[in-house]
Amino acid sequence: MKNKILPFLVIVIFGIIFFIFYKGLEDSKIYTPDVNTKKEIPVFNAKEFFSGENVKSPSIFDPDKVYLLNIWSSWCVPCRQEHPILMNLNLDDKLDIIGMNYKDNLKNAENFLKELGNPYKEIFIDLDGTIAIEWGAYGVPESFLIYNNEIIKKYIGPLNQQSTDEIFLLIK
Amino acid sequence: MIYSLVGYYSLILGLIIGLSLFYFSYKNFNNSNSLDTKILTFTFFQLLFVVISFLCLIFSFIVSDFSNETVFNNSHTTKPLFYKISGTWGNHEGSLLLWLLVLTLFIFIFLVRTKNQPVKYKILTLVFQQIIIIGFFLFLIKTSNPFNYIFPIPTEGLGLNPILQDPALAIHPPILYLGYVGSSIIFSSVLAATSLKIISTSWASHIKKWVLISWIFLTLGILLGSIWAYYELGWGGFWFWDPVENVSLMPWLALTTLLHCILVLEKKSILTSWVIILSIATFTLSMCGTFLVRSGILNSVHTFANDPERGLFILVFLFILIFLSILIFFFFHKDNNKKSYNLFWLSKETSILINNWFMMYFLSVVLIGTVYPIFLDVISSQKISVGPPFYHKLIIPFLIPFLFMMAIGPKLNWIKSQLEDKIYLISFLIISILLAFLVLKNFNQNILINTILISSALYLFFMTLRDFFIKKYKNISQNIAHFGFSLLILSILFNNLFASEIITNLKVGETFENSKTKIVFKSVDQKKEQNYNAIIANFSISNSDGEEDRFSPELRIYNQPIIATSEADIKTTLMSDKFIVINLVQNQDYFNVRYQVKPFMLWIWLSVILISFGGIVSFLQKRS
Numbered sequence: 001m002k003n004k005i006l007p008f009l010v011i012v013i014f015g016i017i018f019f020i021f022y023k024g025l026e027d028s029k030i031y032t033p034d035v036n037t038k039k040e041i042p043v044f045n046a047k048e049f050f051s052g053e054n055v056k057s058p059s060i061f062d063p064d065k066v067y068l069l070n071i072w073s074s075w076c077v078p079c080r081q082e083h084p085i086l087m088n089l090n091l092d093d094k095l096d097i098i099g100m101n102y103k104d105n106l107k108n109a110e111n112f113l114k115e116l117g118n119p120y121k122e123i124f125i126d127l128d129g130t131i132a133i134e135w136g137a138y139g140v141p142e143s144f145l146i147y148n149n150e151i152i153k154k155y156i157g158p159l160n161q162q163s164t165d166e167i168f169l170l171i172k
Numbered sequence: 173m174i175y176s177l178v179g180y181y182s183l184i185l186g187l188i189i190g191l192s193l194f195y196f197s198y199k200n201f202n203n204s205n206s207l208d209t210k211i212l213t214f215t216f217f218q219l220l221f222v223v224i225s226f227l228c229l230i231f232s233f234i235v236s237d238f239s240n241e242t243v244f245n246n247s248h249t250t251k252p253l254f255y256k257i258s259g260t261w262g263n264h265e266g267s268l269l270l271w272l273l274v275l276t277l278f279i280f281i282f283l284v285r286t287k288n289q290p291v292k293y294k295i296l297t298l299v300f301q302q303i304i305i306i307g308f309f310l311f312l313i314k315t316s317n318p319f320n321y322i323f324p325i326p327t328e329g330l331g332l333n334p335i336l337q338d339p340a341l342a343i344h345p346p347i348l349y350l351g352y353v354g355s356s357i358i359f360s361s362v363l364a365a366t367s368l369k370i371i372s373t374s375w376a377s378h379i380k381k382w383v384l385i386s387w388i389f390l391t392l393g394i395l396l397g398s399i400w401a402y403y404e405l406g407w408g409g410f411w412f413w414d415p416v417e418n419v420s421l422m423p424w425l426a427l428t429t430l431l432h433c434i435l436v437l438e439k440k441s442i443l444t445s446w447v448i449i450l451s452i453a454t455f456t457l458s459m460c461g462t463f464l465v466r467s468g469i470l471n472s473v474h475t476f477a478n479d480p481e482r483g484l485f486i487l488v489f490l491f492i493l494i495f496l497s498i499l500i501f502f503f504f505h506k507d508n509n510k511k512s513y514n515l516f517w518l519s520k521e522t523s524i525l526i527n528n529w530f531m532m533y534f535l536s537v538v539l540i541g542t543v544y545p546i547f548l549d550v551i552s553s554q555k556i557s558v559g560p561p562f563y564h565k566l567i568i569p570f571l572i573p574f575l576f577m578m579a580i581g582p583k584l585n586w587i588k589s590q591l592e593d594k595i596y597l598i599s600f601l602i603i604s605i606l607l608a609f610l611v612l613k614n615f616n617q618n619i620l621i622n623t624i625l626i627s628s629a630l631y632l633f634f635m636t637l638r639d640f641f642i643k644k645y646k647n648i649s650q651n652i653a654h655f656g657f658s659l660l661i662l663s664i665l666f667n668n669l670f671a672s673e674i675i676t677n678l679k680v681g682e683t684f685e686n687s688k689t690k691i692v693f694k695s696v697d698q699k700k701e702q703n704y705n706a707i708i709a710n711f712s713i714s715n716s717d718g719e720e721d722r723f724s725p726e727l728r729i730y731n732q733p734i735i736a737t738s739e740a741d742i743k744t745t746l747m748s749d750k751f752i753v754i755n756l757v758q759n760q761d762y763f764n765v766r767y768q769v770k771p772f773m774l775w776i777w778l779s780v781i782l783i784s785f786g787g788i789v790s791f792l793q794k795r796s
Contacts, residue, residue, distance in 0.1 A: 006502070007498065007499075007502040010498055010502075011495065011498060014491065014494055014495065014498070018487070018491045020546070020547055020550050020551075021463070021469065021487055021546070022484070022487060023550045024469050024546045024547075024549065024550050025467055025469055025483045025484060025487065073734075075330070075734065077326070077330075103734040103735075104734070105731075105734070128736060128756075
């Protein structure tokens with residue numbers, strides 16, 4: 001009798017382990033910085049992209065306007081895909097797009113904009129990626145919809161048609 | 173482009189051969205005269221195709237063929253050739269191809285080298301190994317094809333993660349894989365031997381070679397990984413109980429225990445259940461390690477890509493193997509030597525058995541520490557992280573009896589023995605305790621547990637050291653390995669107890685001074701290399717004896733992908749390591765400076781090399 005229970009028990013135990021691992025797979029363990037919507041935007045100092053002058057964040061964001069902060073980089077391939085969508089979004093004059101140039105080479109970044117156009121009203125540089133961390137960003141590309149100095153919505157990864165529609169809806 | 177095609181179709185051919193090998197094995201299973209040449213030829217061609225495929229991937233990396241997705245994601249034209257090549261296995265797809273290469277290589281060598289064993293056993297081992305191989309072929313082709321084509325062809329790749337651009341790490345994966353995957357042969361062969369009921373002393377001495385090979389490579393692989401973590405990650409330690417380190421330690425513990433059980437089995441034909449379970453456990457734990465680090469269920473430096481589909485595939489495959497082995501174990505294995513299972517308490521096999529239980533305890537501590545956070549997260553959505561204190565508290569006290577058993581056990585005879593040389597045993601014990609007490613007293617670290625720990629380590633040290641001078645003592649390999657282990661424990665203890673650290677913020681030109689050390693931050697230079705730019709900080713550090721050393725730690729900014737790393741500057745001497753690392757303080761001219769003096773650092777590496785050298789000696793002895 002004992003000999004029959006043991007294999008059964010072992011199989012049940014491994015079955016449970018399998019189940020737990022399987023459940024564990026479902027939710028990704030990638031650490032995503034917790035950005036609550038309606039969170040105040042962080043205050044920071046950064047260099048302006050073209051002039052190289054220091055800018056302060058309160059001077060960039062006007063509480064009455066809607067902004068889309070887009071984190072991009074010339075080395076980032078999805079940013080290249082996303083760029084036409086940003087150009088398209090820029091046609092809407094209710095929305096200003098602010099660029100955060102993330103860990104990039106200035107020359108490459110300039111070439112990138114020359115090649116694909118510049119949708120950004122202003123660009124500041126985040127050379128070592130620390131400002132992006134303060135924003136709770138996860139990677140490039142990533143976009144934050146901002147109104148009244150608060151983050152309304154966060155888009156991880158490249159924007160697509162669906163998110164564009166949503167942005168237009170939110171602006172209205 | 174052409175390489176990708178050739179590589180991909182070689183993989184397909186390898187898979188087809190794997191499937192056809194089942195057919196030939198079935199056809200030849202009852203033909204017990206000799207191994208069919210077809211089987212050997214097919215295994216050879218399977219190996220050949222995997223080699224071709226692997227070479228194709230290497231060539232794609234060398235010529236920077238960015239039409240290949242793997243190359244695009246992990247290489248860059250400005251990388252030095254060495255890192256282009258090592259980039260081949262520095263990513264998920266390439267490293268799996270390496271797995272496959274080692275799997276097929278080992279089964280081929282196994283078939284060629286195995287003599288004096290039944291043909292049925294060889295064929296059955298091949299079948300089990302092919303199950304694993306086919307699983308990996310499918311995994312590779314279906315979810316992680318290294319030869320994916322991208323269009324339009326990018327002009328430049330994304331680059332290899334700079335922390336992987338290190339010589340130790342370039343050879344760490346292949347060596348570790350030889351150990352991990354080497355255990356697959358033990359796994360297949362144990363399943364084959366269990367099904368045929370031929371587990372015996374002659375089987376034990378045949379499989380011992382394979383256990384030793386895997387064990388040597390696994391030991392060296394873990395060592396290289398540890399050295400890399402020390403030099404490259406700049407955390408200033410050699411072991412962090414990181415999940416990824418743990419998953420390499422677990423198979424090592426199982427394999428070490430298995431090695432000892434095999435030795436008993438070779439002499440006495442007992443502990444067969446131990447051998448079977450441990451062989452299964454070793455390979456399962458290796459696979460489990462692959463699952464944990466590759467599925468993204470844990471987050472670590474080894475998580476190349478998080479893809480739930482991949483995780484699911486390995487998980488299902490892993491459990492198919494586990495259930496298969498459980499079935500075979502319970503179905504075929506009958507412990508038939510219950511009658512002779514009376515162990516005399518004072519004998520070599522009893523002491524090995526006791527230490528086996530200690531090893532199993534250490535293994536379960538590491539296993540629970542690694543897996544428990546996942547379980548807790550799933551069951552109660554709580555997130556915890558298990559850190560070094562957990563492992564230290566649970567493992568260190570049990571090291572003491574473990575070390576004593578290690579010192580005394582090899583002195584005992586098989587079956588039944590009297591303790592000889594009682595005077596030696598006791599006098600060495602007294603000397604060790606006295607010495608430990610004096611050393612600690614001298615450094616004001618006199619806590620009882622430290623004294624006992626160091627005494628027990630010193631005891632093993634002296635006992636094994638003495639055996640080197642006794643001519644009649646035969647088991648030189650065991651002695652080297654145990655001596656190495658005592659040295660390892662001693663070095664780790666001294667390293668922990670006598671380390672000192674200074675953390676401060678300094679500007680260029682500033683000086684930090686305390687009673688023992690004076691740190692002068694002299695200047696900052698810049699350097700441009702092919703794959704990175706660096707800021708070099710120059711320090712001059714002098715201690716109270718007036719010795720002065722110059723250090724130049726670096727902050728590197730790699731160009732592809734753009735990642736900043738800090739390179740520690742380490743001065744290694746025989747007795748201690750001096751270690752300095754800098755970091756930028758945000759928006760300030762200050763640098764954060766961390767300076768550590770770590771005694772006996774070199775000895776930790778040396779003792780691990782000594783341990784594996786013991787294994788090498790044993791391996792070579794067997795041949796002659």
